[in-house]
Structure formats: structure tokens, C-alpha cells
Amino acid sequence: MSKISIVFDRVRAEEKMLQKEAEQLGYDTTSIDAKITRFNTESKKADYDFGNVVLERCVSYFRGIHFTACLEFLDIPVINTFEVANNCGNKMLTSLLLSKHKVPTPKTYFSFSADAARENLDKVGYPLVIKPIIGSWGRSVVPLKDKDTVDALFEIREFTDGPHDRIFYLQEMVKRPPRDLRAIIVGDEVVAAMYRKSSGFKTNIALGADPELCKITKEIEDLCLKASKAVGGGILGIDMMEDEKRGLVVHEVNNTVEFKGLAKVATKNIPKAMVEFAVNSVRK
Amino acid sequence: MNCPDCDGNINVPADASVGEIVSCPDCGADFEISKKDGSIELKKAETVGEDWGE
Ligand SMILES: Nc1ncnc2c1ncn2[C@@H]1O[C@H](COP(=O)(O)OP(=O)(O)O)[C@@H](O)[C@H]1O
Ligand SMILES: [Mg+2]
Numbered sequence: 220m221s222k223i224s225i226v227f228d229r230v231r232a233e234e235k236m237l238q239k240e241a242e243q244l245g246y247d248t249t250s251i252d253a254k255i256t257r258f259n260t261e262s263k264k265a266d267y268d269f270g271n272v273v274l275e276r277c278v279s280y281f282r283g284i285h286f287t288a289c290l291e292f293l294d295i296p297v298i299n300t301f302e303v304a305n306n307c308g309n310k311m312l313t314s315l316l317l318s319k320h321k322v323p324t325p326k327t328y329f330s331f332s333a334d335a336a337r338e339n340l341d342k343v344g345y346p347l348v349i350k351p352i353i354g355s356w357g358r359s360v361v362p363l364k365d366k367d368t369v370d371a372l373f374e375i376r377e378f379t380d381g382p383h384d385r386i387f388y389l390q391e392m393v394k395r396p397p398r399d400l401r402a403i404i405v406g407d408e409v410v411a412a413m414y415r416k417s418s419g420f421k422t423n424i425a426l427g428a429d430p431e432l433c434k435i436t437k438e439i440e441d442l443c444l445k446a447s448k449a450v451g452g453g454i455l456g457i458d459m460m461e462d463e464k465r466g467l468v469v470h471e472v473n474n475t476v477e478f479k480g481l482a483k484v485a486t487k488n489i490p491k492a493m494v495e496f497a498v499n500s501v502r503k
Numbered sequence: 504m505n506c507p508d509c510d511g512n513i514n515v516p517a518d519a520s521v522g523e524i525v526s527c528p529d530c531g532a533d534f535e536i537s538k539k540d541g542s543i544e545l546k547k548a549e550t551v552g553e554d555w556g557e
């Protein structure tokens with residue numbers, strides 16, 4: 220019988236659903252708190268009780284990806300893999316990969332100092348959207364519409380001066396309806412999709428946007444498959460916008476996808492699909 | 504259980520699991536349910552970090 224572990228740092232509705240589905244499918248299931256787990260360079264797989272496969276579900280991205288590195292060191296299969304977490308956790312890497320794999324994506328500019336970013340803005344013109352390369356829930360995603368906003372924002376960046384503040388990720392402002400799209404893909408299967416509607420600029424559910432179930436069209440399915448392939452596959456949340464002219468563009472791929480709202484309205488059982496995918500991925 | 508901060512009464516559901524967050528209805532502080540030597544205790548919850556999210 221397969222044994223599956225769910226690694227968490229904070230138990231949310233998602234982690235409880237995963238635990239429940241795994242148990243109902245008859246798998247030996249344990250939830251493991253990343254915050255109280257230790258590893259060392261001589262650790263062996265047998266020292267731990269992770270089972271055949273791990274679902275890494277930490278809310279903290281850095282905690283999750285470093286934990287994943289330790290699990291892979293022990294040759295324990297993890298979903299998602301370190302490589303995928305790395306590709307999705309950093310928006311610049313994601314944009315590069317999407318473009319490289321010919322997945323339609325908003326035009327995005329990269330520069331490595333405030334001066335170069337200003338020059339970029341002078342050349343391209345307003346508006347552009349600035350995003351931290353590592354971040355989520357819409358945090359610090361800001362539409363830049365004029366020079367005053369840019370000056371204020373860059374000044375703050377200079378003060379905070381985190382290692383990632385020196386990387387400037389600027390993106391064309393996509394002309395879209397007041398919503399975007401989120402699809403969840405598990406392996407090769409798009410299991411659910413929703414519109415996220417908001418009167419504000421950002422349409423993150425975490426910021427209060429309204430979810431509305433969306434039919435999984437062929438276009439959505441094809442795009443999700445391509446985007447998933449570009450970052451390395453697994454269990455992913457694909458964010459898309461409906462561009463006026465180009466149709467759907469992918470702007471982000473999420474590594475530790477949240478699905479509690481969607482699970483209530485989706486026709487497919489999302490956590491069940493995730494557990495089955497994890498178990499099957501190590502059976503092959 | 505009593506709130507470690509304000510002594511208010513925090514209701515910990517019977518089916519709550521370790522790692523879940525409960526809030527104090529009186530002062531609003533968040534606590535993580537943890538287990539020490541087999542018994543439940545309330546640990547100060549981590550605050551939202553720059554790297555938190557999906
Ligand atoms: N280039 C853009 N044009 C228009 N809206 C955008 C653009 N980029 C992001 N948004 C809006 O901001 C939200 C958050 O951006 P996103 O890149 O998904 O960052 P996060 O990882 O914080 O969710 C998106 O869901 C969308 O509503
Ligand atoms: Mg997003």
C-alpha cells in the first residue's frame with residue numbers, strides 16, 4: 220500500500236482536504252510540520268517516515284523549497300519538485316520559461332538597477348505593471364501610471380533594499396475585462412477553472428475577488444498544458460488574462476495552489492485528483 | 504482554552520488539528536495549535552511573510 224505525506228507549516232482548509240481524501244482513498248497518510256523537522260548532511264531516508272511520496276504544501280515559499288531540497292537529497296519524491304518550485308516561485312524565471320516555450324504571455328521587461336528601470340519606462344512609456352519577482356497574493360503588484368508613482372515606489376525599494384529589490388520586473392498592462400482566470404492543472408488534467416472578478420486592479424482571491432466557475436475550454440486546456448510543461452509539470456495553478464487582442468495570455472504559474480473556494484463549486488474532486496496524481500507519479 | 508495574551512476564552516474545536524490557527528475573540532491574536540508532551544497548547548502564530556502565498 221502507498222504511503223503519502225503532506226508537509227505543512229500552517230494547516231489550512233486545503234491541507235485538511237488533502238489529508239481526508241488520501242485517507243478515504245485508503246492510503247496511509249501523515250501530515251508533517253516543516254517547522255519542527257530537522258535534516259543533516261548524513262540524514263537517510265530510513266530516518267524519517269515520509270512514505271512513498273510527499274505533497275509539499277508550505278505557505279512560506281522559502282521554507283517549502285528548502286524543505287523540498289532536503290527531501291530530494293534523501294531521494295524522496297516530492298510534488299512539486301525543487302526545479303518546478305524554483306521556476307514558479309520566481310516570476311522572472313517563469314516569464315522567461317513561458318516565452319521560451321512559446322506560451323502566450325504579457326511582454327515583460329527586466330532590469331537590474333533603478334536607473335535602468337527608469338530608462339526602460341522612459342523608452343516604453345506608461346502604464347507598466349511592476350511586480351516583486353518573489354511574492355504572492357498580489358502583494359506589491361503595482362500599476363505604474365506616472366512618474367510620481369515610480370519615484371515613490373523606487374524610493375521605498377531603495378530603503379528596504381532586499382536582495383530582490385534590485386531586480387526590476389516590469390510588465391505591459393494587459394487590456395482585459397475586470398477579471399482574470401485561474402485554472403488548476405494536475406499532471407495532464409485541467410481539473411477546474413474559475414474567473415476572478417474584482418473592481419480593483421488586482422483580482423487575487425486573497426484580496427477579496429469574487430470567484431465564478433468557468434468552463435474549461437479547449438483554449439484554456441491547451442494553454443495550461445503548455446504552461447505546465449514549460450515550468451516542469453506537477454500540481455499547478457495557472458493564472459491567465461483575457462487580452463483584448465491576443466486572447467488568453469499566461470502571466471503566472473503558482474506552485475502551492477490554493478483551492479478551498481474552487482473545491483466547493485468544481486465538478487471534479489480537486490484534492491482527490493491531487494492525491495491520486497501524487498501516488499500514481501511514483502508507481503510508474 | 505485561555506488566551507496566552509489577554510486570558511480571554513478561545514474555543515478550540517474538538518476536531519482541530521495541530522498546525523491550525525485559532526483566533527482570540529477578545530484581543531484578535533492568532534495562535535497555532537500545537538502539541539507538547541501529548542497535550543494541546545497554543546503557540547503564537549507566525550505573521551504573514553514576504554514569501555507567503557501560492
Ligand atoms: N500585466 C498585467 N496587466 C493587468 N493586470 C495585471 C497584470 N499583472 C497582474 N495583474 C493583476 O494583478 C493580479 C496579481 O498579479 P500576479 O502576477 O498574479 O501576482 P501574484 O503572484 O501576487 O498573484 C493578477 O491576478 C491580475 O488581476
Ligand atoms: Mg497570481
Ligand SMILES: [Zn+2]
Pocket residue numbers: 506507508509510511527528529530531532
Ligand atoms: Zn486574547
